[in-house]
Amino acid sequence: MTIQELLAGRAAEAFNQLFGTVLSPSDFTIQRTVINFREQGDFSLVVFPLLKLSKKSPEETARLMGNKLQEITDEIESFSVIKGFLNLRIKQQFWVDFITKKYTNTSFGLKKPEGGKPVVVEFSSPNTNKPLHLGHIRNNLLGFSVSKILEANGQSVKRVNLVNDRGIHICKSMLAWKLFGNNVSPESSGKKGDKLVGDFYVLFDKKFKEECGSLVAKGLSEEEAGNRSNLMSEARNMLRKWEQQDPETRALWSMMNQWVYKGFEETYRQLGIVFDKTYYESETYLLGKKLVDEGLKKGVLFRKDDNSIWIDLTSEGLDEKLLLRADGTSVYMTQDLGTAQLRYDEFNPSEMIYVVGNEQNYHFDVLKLVLKKLDKEWADHIFHLSYGMVELPEGKMKSREGTVVDADDLIEEMKVTARQMTEELGKIDDFDSEEAVRLYDTVGLGALKYFILKVDPKKNMVFNPSESIDFNGNTGPFIQYTYARIKSVLRKAEGQDFTMQGSVTLYPKEISLSILNYMFPQVINDAATEYSPSVIANYLFELAKEYNQFYHEHPILKEENTNSKDYRLALSVLTASVLKNGMKLLGIEVPERM
RNA sequence: GGCCCUGUAGUUCAAUGGAUAGAACGGAAGUUUCCUAAACUUUAAAUAUAGGUUCGAUUCCUAUCGGGGCUACCA
Numbered sequence: 001m002t003i004q005e006l007l008a009g010r011a012a013e014a015f016n017q018l019f020g021t022v023l024s025p026s027d028f029t030i031q032r033t034v035i036n037f038r039e040q041g042d043f044s045l046v047v048f049p050l051l052k053l054s055k056k057s058p059e060e061t062a063r064l065m066g067n068k069l070q071e072i073t074d075e076i077e078s079f080s081v082i083k084g085f086l087n088l089r090i091k092q093q094f095w096v097d098f099i100t101k102k103y104t105n106t107s108f109g110l111k112k113p114e115g116g117k118p119v120v121v122e123f124s125s126p127n128t129n130k131p132l133h134l135g136h137i138r139n140n141l142l143g144f145s146v147s148k149i150l151e152a153n154g155q156s157v158k159r160v161n162l163v164n165d166r167g168i169h170i171c172k173s174m175l176a177w178k179l180f181g182n183n184v185s186p187e188s189s190g191k192k193g194d195k196l197v198g199d200f201y202v203l204f205d206k207k208f209k210e211e212c213g214s215l216v217a218k219g220l221s222e223e224e225a226g227n228r229s230n231l232m233s234e235a236r237n238m239l240r241k242w243e244q245q246d247p248e249t250r251a252l253w254s255m256m257n258q259w260v261y262k263g264f265e266e267t268y269r270q271l272g273i274v275f276d277k278t279y280y281e282s283e284t285y286l287l288g289k290k291l292v293d294e295g296l297k298k299g300v301l302f303r304k305d306d307n308s309i310w311i312d313l314t315s316e317g318l319d320e321k322l323l324l325r326a327d328g329t330s331v332y333m334t335q336d337l338g339t340a341q342l343r344y345d346e347f348n349p350s351e352m353i354y355v356v357g358n359e360q361n362y363h364f365d366v367l368k369l370v371l372k373k374l375d376k377e378w379a380d381h382i383f384h385l386s387y388g389m390v391e392l393p394e395g396k397m398k399s400r401e402g403t404v405v406d407a408d409d410l411i412e413e414m415k416v417t418a419r420q421m422t423e424e425l426g427k428i429d430d431f432d433s434e435e436a437v438r439l440y441d442t443v444g445l446g447a448l449k450y451f452i453l454k455v456d457p458k459k460n461m462v463f464n465p466s467e468s469i470d471f472n473g474n475t476g477p478f479i480q481y482t483y484a485r486i487k488s489v490l491r492k493a494e495g496q497d498f499t500m501q502g503s504v505t506l507y508p509k510e511i512s513l514s515i516l517n518y519m520f521p522q523v524i525n526d527a528a529t530e531y532s533p534s535v536i537a538n539y540l541f542e543l544a545k546e547y548n549q550f551y552h553e554h555p556i557l558k559e560e561n562t563n564s565k566d567y568r569l570a571l572s573v574l575t576a577s578v579l580k581n582g583m584k585l586l587g588i589e590v591p592e593r594m
Numbered sequence: 595g596g597c598c599c600u601g602u603a604g605u606u607c608a609a610u611g612g613a614u615a616g617a618a619c620g621g622a623a624g625u626u627u628c629c630u631a632a633a634c635u636u637u638a639a640a641u642a643u644a645g646g647u648u649c650g651a652u653u654c655c656u657a658u659c660g661g662g663g664c665u666a667c668c669a
Contacts, residue, residue, distance in 0.1 A: 034613060046612060048649060058649080084649080085613060127669075167669060281669080308667065317597070318665095325667045332669050361598055362664050388599080389662075396662095425631055455607065458599070460662065462606065471631045473618045474607070478631095485630055492629080526610080538608065541617080548633075555628050594630075 002522050003098075004030045004043065006075070007088065011045055014068040021053050033087050040080045041087030048084045058084035099570060108577050109520040111154035118156040120347050121147045123355035124273070127164045128260045129173045130198040132267050132407040134390050134463065135357065138452050141587060142387055143355040144273050145453055145533040148585045153528045158347055161275045162339065165257050166282040171238040173197050174252055175231070176204035186259050192266065192408065193259030207231060270411050270445070272587055279339065287338025288330055291374060292323050300373045311370055321366050336367055344378055351381045353531065358386040358458065385531050388460035390452070410465070414444035417469050418477075428594065439591055443477050444469070446588045450476025453586050454537035474541045476588055479579060482544040483590040486576040489556055493569055513550050513571060516543055520578050524585070533586055540582045547575050 008025035016022050029046045037044070047054075047062045054061040059081055066079035066086050077089040102108055123143020126132060132140075147157045177184075177200045186193040208231045215225035226232065241249040268274070292309055295301035301311050301323060309324035323334050330338075343352060354364065364384035371379035389396070392405065418440040422428060428436055451468035455461040471477045520539075527535040556572065559565040583590050 029610085029612080031610090031612080035616090036614065044613085048612075051649080083613070164669060169669075285669095306667095319596090322667055327667085329667085331667065335669090357663095358599065359663055365598085386599085393605095421631070427630065451606095459607090460600075464606075467606075467619070470619075472633095475618085478618095481631070488629060534608090538617090545617085552628070552634060558628075 003090070004522065007043055007045070010069060010073050010075075011065065014065055014072060015050065015053075017072070018064055018068050019054055023053075037082065037085075037087060040082065041078075041089045043088050043090065045086040045088065046084060047086055051084075062086040096567075099567075099574060102574060105577075108574065108581065109524060110152045110581055113151050113156040114154045115156055117350035118158045118347055119147075119150055119351045119353060120158045120160055120343055120349045121150070121353045121355065122160045122162055124161045124268075124275075125164065125356065126161075126264060127169065128194075128197065128257050129169045129201045131192070131194040131263065134392075134405040134407065134410060137271070137407050137410070137448070138387055138390050138461075139355055139357070140268075140271055140273050141449055141452055142385065142457055142533065144271075144587050145585060146353065146355070146385065146531050148587065149524060149528045149531075149533065149536065152524050152581075152585055155528070158277065158349070159275045160277045160279060160343070162279045162281065162284075164281050166242065166253075166285060168235060168239050169201070170253065170257075171235045171242065172204040173201040174249075174256060175235050175238055176200040176207065177256065178252065180207070186262070192263045193261070194263030194267075195406075195408075197256055197260050197263075204231065204235075267407050267411075270408070271449075272445075272589075281335065284339050284342065285335045286330065287342055288334035288336070289324070289338070291337050291341060292330075292334060295323075295370075295374055298374070311373070313366065313369055316369055318362075318366060318369070321370075323370075333363070333366060333370070336363075337370060340367070340371065340382065341376075344376075349381070351383060352378075353383045353385050355385045355387070358388055360384075361386055383531070385457065387457040391460060391462050393462060393464050411445065411448065413465065414448050414469065415440045416444075417465070418444040418447070421469070421471075422594075439594055442589045442591050443480060443594070446476035446480050446583075446590075448476075449586060449588050450479070450537060453533040454541075456534050457532060474538070476583075479540050479544045479583065480588075480590050481594060482547055483576055483579045483583075484592065484594040485551075486547070486572050486579075487592050489551075489572060490569070490576070492557055513543075513546050513575070516574060516578050520582070523582075527585075536582055536585055540579060543575065543578060543582075547572075 005025065007030045008028040011028040011030065012023050012025045015028075027049070029049070030043050031046065033041045033044045045062070045065065047058055047065065050061055050065075051058060054064075056064070062081040062084060063086075066081060066088070069088070070076050070079065075090055075094050077091045079089065080087045121143055123146075124136065124140050126136060143159070147159050150157050177197075180203060181200065184196070186196050189196060191199075208229060211229050211231055212222065212225040215228060216222060220228065238249060242253060292301060295311070296303070296309065301309055303309050304326075306326040307328075308322060308326040310320050310322055312320050314320065321333065322331055323337075324330060340352065343349070356364070361384065364382075364386075368379050368382055371382070392403070394403070396403075419436075422436075422440065422443075428439065431439065447469040448465075451463060452461070454474060467473075468475060469477060471481055523536055523539045527533060550568075550571075554564075554568055556565060556568045559568065580590050
C-alpha cells in the first residue's frame with residue numbers, strides 16, 4: 001500500500017466519524033503537497049469535493065478533518081489549512097521506519113508475474129521487404145517496455161509478433177532479385193539479409209519508374225503507363241503463382257524471407273527484444289472468412305450485387321467497409337479479424353494490446369466495431385496502443401527522398417558517439433576492451449531508448465541523436481551516470497556496515513528524496529494503466545536529479561555523524577535500486593561503473 | 595468535404611479538474627572543485643483564439659485558426 005492510499009483510507013474513516021457518511025477511500029484526493037507549500041506538510045487532502053456533504057466552509061471542513069485525523073491516526077505530526085487544502089505533516093519516525101523496512105529489498109516495487117489470464121502484446125510487426133527504421137524502433141521499444149511494466153504489476157504477458165511476409169510488395173523485391181540479382185546472396189555480398197532484400201525492393205521501384213517514364217514519353221497517361229507496365233504485371237503474376245503454391249516461386253520467397261529474418265534477428269538482439277511467439281501472415285491471411293460467414297448468417301454483413309461482402313458502419317459514424325472481395329479473396333481487415341479470433345482462442349487473454357502507428361487508428365476502430373457486431377464480448381478488451389511519428393530535426397523521414405533512418409545504422413551511430421565521448425574524457429582507461437565495448441553499447445542504446453520512451457506515445461516526436469546522448473538533462477546517460485555514481489559511493493563506503501538508525505534527524509531535502517518510497521509502486525501502476533513508459537522515464541529523471549542535489553548538499557563520504565551517514569547510505573541504496581529497476585522497465589541497462 | 599489525433603518558454607518535453615503551469619537544453623549573471631562526463635544558486639521566457647461548464651480549466655464542452663494522419667476491392 002502506498003502512503004497516499006493509507007491516508008485516503010484514514011480520511012474516509014475520519015469523514016465517516018465526523019459527518020456520518022460512508023465514502024470509499026477513492027473519493028478522497030490525497031496529493032503530494034505542491035513544492036511551494038512543502039513547509040506546511042508532505043501530503044494534502046483536497047476538501048472541495050467534500051463540501052456538499054459536510055455542509056461547511058472549506059476551511060472549517062479542512063480543520064475538522066485535520067483534528068480528527070490527528071486524533072484517530074498516529075502517522076500525522078501536524079496539519080495546516082490553506083483555503084480548501086488540508087496539509088498534513090507526516091511524522092519523521094514514520095519515514096525512517098518506512099525506509100528501514102525497504103532499503104535492503106533490491107526488487108523494490110516490482111512484483112512477480114502471478115499467472116492467471118495473460119495480456120497479449122503485439123508489437124514490431126515488420127514487412128519483409130525492407131529493413132527496420134526509426135519508426136519501428138519506437139514501436140519495438142514501446143511494446144517491449146509496456147510488456148515489462150505489465151509484468152512488474154504482476155501481470156503475465158505474451159509478447160507476439162506478426163510478420164507481414166506475403167503480398168505484392170514482397171513479390172516486387174523477389175522479381176527484382178530474379179531479374180537483376182545475378183544470384184547474389186547475403187553471404188556473397190557481405191550485406192545484411194534485410195538490407196539486401198530492401199535494396200531490391202528499391203531497385204524494383206526504380207526500374208518500374210523508368211519503364212513508366214518511357215511509356216509516358218510515348219504518349220500514355222501515368223495511370224495507363226502503370227497498368228501497361230511489364231514489371232508490374234510480372235509482379236502480379238508472381239503473386240498469383242505464390243498463391244497457387246508454385247514450387248519455384250515459393251522456394252525463392254522462402255529463401256529471401258530467411259535472409260530477412262536473420263537480419264531482423266540481429267536488430268532485435270541489439271535492441272534486447274524477444275518474443276514469445278511469431279505469427280506469419282502467409283499462415284494467417286486466409287483466416288477470418290469463417291467470421292464473415294458467421295456475420296452473414298447473423299445478418300450483420302451484407303452482399304453487394306457483385307458478390308463482394310460489406311459491413312455498414314454508417315450508423316456508428318464510419319463508412320461502409322469491405323470484408324471480402326467479389327472474387328472471394330480476403331482483405332487486410334478480414335485477416336485481422338481472423339488473427340484476433342485465433343489469438344483469443346489460443347491464449348484466452350484478459351486483454352489484447354496492439355502496438356501500431358496512429359495512421360491505423362481508423363482500422364482499429366473498425367476492427368473493434370465489427371467484432372462487437374459479431375457479438376464477440378472480448379472486443380472491449382482490445383486496446384490499440386497508438387503512437388505518433390518520429391521525425392528528425394531536419395524534418396520528416398521520407399523514403400522517396402532517402403531520408404529514412406535505418407535502425408542498425410542509428411544504433412551503430414549511437415554506440416560510436418558514446419565511445420568518442422568516453423575516450424575524449426579518458427574516464428575508463430582502466431577498463432579492459434571487452435568491458436569498454438559493453439559500456440559503449442549500454443550508453444549508446446540507453447540514450448536512444450530513453451529519448452524515445454520519455455515522450456507520450458500518442459504524440460509525434462522529434463528525435464535528436466546528439467541531444468539524446470548528452471550526459472546532462474533528461475537523458476538516459478544522465479540516469480545511468482547517476483546510478484554509476486551511487487554505486488561508486490557505496491563501493492567506497494563498503495566495509496562500514498551501515499544500518500538505519502531511528503534517531504536520525506531528517507532534513508527537508510532528504511524527506512523529499514524519500515518520496516521514492518511511496519511513489520515508485522504508484523508510478524509503475526500508473527504507467528501500466530496508461531500503457532506509458534514515459535511516466536516511468538520522467539519519474540526516474542526527477543529522482544536522479546533530486547539525488548544529485550541531495551548529494552551535493554550532503555557529501556556522504558565526508559559526513560562524520562554516523563547516524564546520518566548511515567541514513568544517507570541507505571537512501572543511496574534505495575535510490576540505486578529504484579533507478580535500476582525503473583530502467584529495466586524501459587529495457588535499459590545501467591552500468592555498475594562508467 | 596467527413597472522421598481521428600495534436601497545439602504549452604527560443605527548442606525538446608511535463609502537469610489523475612486543484613494551490614503561484616514544472617523540467618531539461620540553449621541564453622544571462624554568480625558560487626564552487628564535493629567522486630564521474632562537472633555541479634549548485636539566481637534570472638529572463640509559454641497554455642493558438644473566442645466562448646461555455648465548474649468553487650476552481652493546460653486538462654472537459656462548442657466554435658474558429660494552425661500541424662499531422664486516415665478517408666483503397668494495398669498491407
